[in-house]
Amino acid sequence: MNSEQAKQILIENYLLSIGITPVKQSGHNLWYKSPFRNENNPSFKVNRSINQWHDFGSGEKGNIIDLVMKLTHTDSVAEALRAIEQAVSFPQLHSFSFRQQEFSDGITDLEIKPLNHPALLELLIKRKIPISIASKYCKEIHYRLNGKFYFAIAFPNDNGGYETLNPYFKGCVPPKEITTFDRNTSSVNLFEGFMDYLSLLTMQARQADISAVVLNSVTNLEKAVPFLSEHTLINVFFDNDEAGQQALKKLQNLNLPVADISKRYAGFKDVNDYLCGKKMEIPQTKLKPKRLKF
Numbered sequence: 001m002n003s004e005q006a007k008q009i010l011i012e013n014y015l016l017s018i019g020i021t022p023v024k025q026s027g028h029n030l031w032y033k034s035p036f037r038n039e040n041n042p043s044f045k046v047n048r049s050i051n052q053w054h055d056f057g058s059g060e061k062g063n064i065i066d067l068v069m070k071l072t073h074t075d076s077v078a079e080a081l082r083a084i085e086q087a088v089s090f091p092q093l094h095s096f097s098f099r100q101q102e103f104s105d106g107i108t109d110l111e112i113k114p115l116n117h118p119a120l121l122e123l124l125i126k127r128k129i130p131i132s133i134a135s136k137y138c139k140e141i142h143y144r145l146n147g148k149f150y151f152a153i154a155f156p157n158d159n160g161g162y163e164t165l166n167p168y169f170k171g172c173v174p175p176k177e178i179t180t181f182d183r184n185t186s187s188v189n190l191f192e193g194f195m196d197y198l199s200l201l202t203m204q205a206r207q208a209d210i211s212a213v214v215l216n217s218v219t220n221l222e223k224a225v226p227f228l229s230e231h232t233l234i235n236v237f238f239d240n241d242e243a244g245q246q247a248l249k250k251l252q253n254l255n256l257p258v259a260d261i262s263k264r265y266a267g268f269k270d271v272n273d274y275l276c277g278k279k280m281e282i283p284q285t286k287l288k289p290k291r292l293k294f
Contacts (some may be wrong), residue, residue: 011067039219043056116140129202139154157179161175178216178223190224193216196271200237235261236262248262
């Protein structure tokens with residue numbers, strides 16, 4: 001798939017493929033709660049007539065490639081194209097009809113089994129997650145959708161759904177929900193995604209004894225508040241980006257006992273990048289040459 005072919009893919013269908021559905025429809029526009037931060041009112045618009053998106057919270061806008069690059073945290077157009085190509089058949093391949101219908105209805109031949117596929121094991125190795133740890137919390141999922149077969153690492157949530165990850169894209173098998181581990185401890189560890197949780201367990205095995213919540217999306221933050229409120233300390237392992245920091249501020253504004261752990265991996269986007277030693281790229285600013293004085 002090249003860039004021109006990718007731009008023919010409906011943004012609404014790509015969003016649907018990763019479990020993001022619109023809140024309302026107005027004319028040619030679909031409105032979403034932004035996938036980049038936690039919010040109550042939708043501020044993310046997809047214009048169906050021109051197939052462009054506009055995030056009014058940040059002012060950013062663009063085409064599907066711009067969106068996927070931002071969602072997958074990559075500066076590589078080639079990686080974004082691979083993600084689009086893998087996901088293009090995942091949603092229903094017609095324009096979104098605004099009905100509360102989960103695309104899981106089209107999933108057949110669903111099979112959950114232990115992690116074993118070489119491509120998935122290689123992905124874990126690349127992310128520096130031991131197979132022994134991943135196997136305790138994740139499964140391997142295979143399913144058919146729209147006549148095509150898919151497989152991925154599957155991380156279960158509290159409502160029977162799964163967060164999914166394979167070498168090409170991340171998404172979910174609905175329903176979308178948080179994942180909680182109640183171990184009756186006074187403190188609780190809070191994460192955006194399951195790879196960050198597995199990364200902490202890789203670095204500190206004893207953390208497996210501490211209660212934990214994986215949001216599976218910062219948009220699920222409010223769902224976790226009742227459980228978090230039962231603890232005397234909330235260790236927050238959010239991403240070092242705008243969405244993560246906004247979610248952190250929301251917890252702080254609720255006067256919950258929050259400890260911001262993201263400061264300990266400053267310079268890295270998230271816990272897994274810290275584990276892998278993958279620092280964030282800092283844009284180079286061009287400095288004007290100083291005038292020499294004699």
